[in-house]
Amino acid sequence: MANDFFHSLRDGGGSHPLDLGDYTADVTSIAITPPGGGKIRVVVEADLLLDNLPDPHLTITLDLAPSIEDGIISVDAELISIDTGIWGDIVLAVIGIFFGPLGVLIGVLIGAISGGVTLEITKAVLADKFNDQASSAVTDAGLGDAFSAFPSQARLFTDARDPFYLEHYDLMMPLEGLDLDGGGMGMEGDSSVQTFNEPMDMDIVDKTRGSGTVEGITELTYDTPSQGRLIISVTEVLDRLADCRIITAAMDATHIRRADTIVTDVKFQGGLDLRVAESVALQNRDILEVNRHILVHSRRAKPHYRARPNQTTTDNFESLPAF
Numbered sequence: 633m634a635n636d637f638f639h640s641l642r643d644g645g646g647s648h649p650l651d652l653g654d655y656t657a658d659v660t661s662i663a664i665t666p667p668g669g670g671k672i673r674v675v676v677e678a679d680l681l682l683d684n685l686p687d688p689h690l691t692i693t694l695d696l697a698p699s700i701e702d703g704i705i706s707v708d709a710e711l712i713s714i715d716t717g718i719w720g721d722i723v724l725a726v727i728g729i730f731f732g733p734l735g736v737l738i739g740v741l742i743g744a745i746s747g748g749v750t751l752e753i754t755k756a757v758l759a760d761k762f763n764d765q766a767s768s769a770v771t772d773a774g775l776g777d778a779f780s781a782f783p784s785q786a787r788l789f790t791d792a793r794d795p796f797y798l799e800h801y802d803l804m805m806p807l808e809g810l811d812l813d814g815g816g817m818g819m820e821g822d823s824s825v826q827t828f829n830e831p832m833d834m835d836i837v838d839k840t841r842g843s844g845t846v847e848g849i850t851e852l853t854y855d856t857p858s859q860g861r862l863i864i865s866v867t868e869v870l871d872r873l874a875d876c877r878i879i880t881a882a883m884d885a886t887h888i889r890r891a892d893t894i895v896t897d898v899k900f901q902g903g904l905d906l907r908v909a910e911s912v913a914l915q916n917r918d919i920l921e922v923n924r925h926i927l928v929h930s931r932r933a934k935p936h937y938r939a940r941p942n943q944t945t946t947d948n949f950e951s952l953p954a955f
Contacts, residue, residue, distance in 0.1 A: 656681045657690075670812045672696045673712070691715040703784055703806025703821065788825065795856040796864075796878045798830040831879035832857055835902040836920065839910075847913035854881075855902060869919055882921045885937070887955035895936070898922075899955045908936065925949050 661677040674694045679687045693712040698705050784805050791799040807821040838853035838861075845866040853863050864878075872878035883904070889897035899905040900922075906914070912935040914920040915927050924947065925937040937949040945951060 666813055667695065668813075670697060670699075670810075672698070672812065698810060698812065698817070700807050700810050700819075703808070705807060705810065705819075792858075794877070795832075795859040795862060796834075796854070796872065797832060797876065800828045800830060802826055802828060829876040831876055833879060834881065835883055836881045836900075836904050837861060837902040838863075838904060839906065846917055846919070847907075847910045849910055849914070852919070854878075866919070870917060873918055880918050880921050882923055884923045885925060885949065885952060888949070888952045889955055895950060897955075898937075898952075905955070909934075911937075 657678045657680050659676060659678045661675075663675040665673050665675075667673040672695070674696065676690075676692045676694075678690045678692070680690060681687050691713075693715075695710045695712055697708045697710070699708070700706075784807065786803045786805070788801045788803050791801070802825070803823060804826050805821060805823045807819050809820045811818045834857060835855050836852050837855045839849050840851035840853075840863070841848050842850035844850070849866055851863050851865050852869060853861050856862050869878055873880070883900040883902070885898050885900055887899040888895045889899075895908055897905055897907055898911055911920060911922065912927060915922060922937060925939055927935060928938055929935050939947045939949055
């Protein structure tokens with residue numbers, strides 16, 4: 633708002649117009665000073681433009697108090713005063729629009745979301761009720777971000793050499809202190825570099841059966857984005873899952889095989905086929921997740937898959953085509 637106001641005056645205008653719906657206001661000046669106590673005082677002068685009536689001049693004084701919470705700057709707002717002058721009080725009271733347009737104007741000046749903040753208030757309790765609205769408007773406007781000289785987290789670079797995951801290196805800069813006086817505002821904190829692993833999306837396309845490991849499966853073949861099909865031991869898969877260096881493969885079941893009436897095998901997108909017991913064992917270890925179907929563990933039956941409860945049978949696990 634201050635930037636827009638500056639350019640409006642620079643371009644030859646004497647005010648900064650604000651659309652308040654049924655009314656219009658002209659902001660004629662903005663002053664920002666430190667009143668002490670770690671606060672920033674904003675004094676806005678504006679004219680509320682009315683048809684066929686004198687335009688009341690408004691002086692709105694608002695204190696913003698930035699503070700550090702969990703390493704992030706937040707801002708509290710407190711209304712100090714709203715002065716309309718004697719004539720403004722008379723005009724606005726007579727036509728009964730004092731609090732509606734004025735509330736919208738205050739909301740717009742704070743920088744609230746589109747449409748501003750309409751305040752249903754009376755003059756007797758103006759300050760108390762507005763303070764709650766002001767704090768909400770400050771939060772919606774993200775004014776805490778405006779006070780930040782730098783973000784609390786910034787990405788330095790990403791290591792993409794591993795075919796299964798990205799390793800991000802981020803500079804963490806949590807703020808620990810803030811000082812505000814007539815000389816300006818200063819912030820302090822300790823920075824550190826932290827790494828974050830982001831597993832890449834990929835499918836399991838094949839398996840190797842043997843002995844031990846997970847239900848007799850010893851190796852899995854993944855279709856990686858950068859290097860194509862790679863074979864990796866199930867033991868290494870489990871090790872990578874522990875620190876997000878490989879993804880839990882979320883895959884669609886496309887076909888089933890039966891022995892009599894019992895589903896014994898399931899085929900997935902990409903061609904992977906597993907015995908149901910193998911699929912259950914891999915899902916229990918977070919290696920695999922079957923999309924659109926629920927894995928059911930029952931005391932009276934073996935683990936099995938079923939569709940989520942709904943009003944149709946067309947998406948039932950048992951309704952998948954045979955292979």
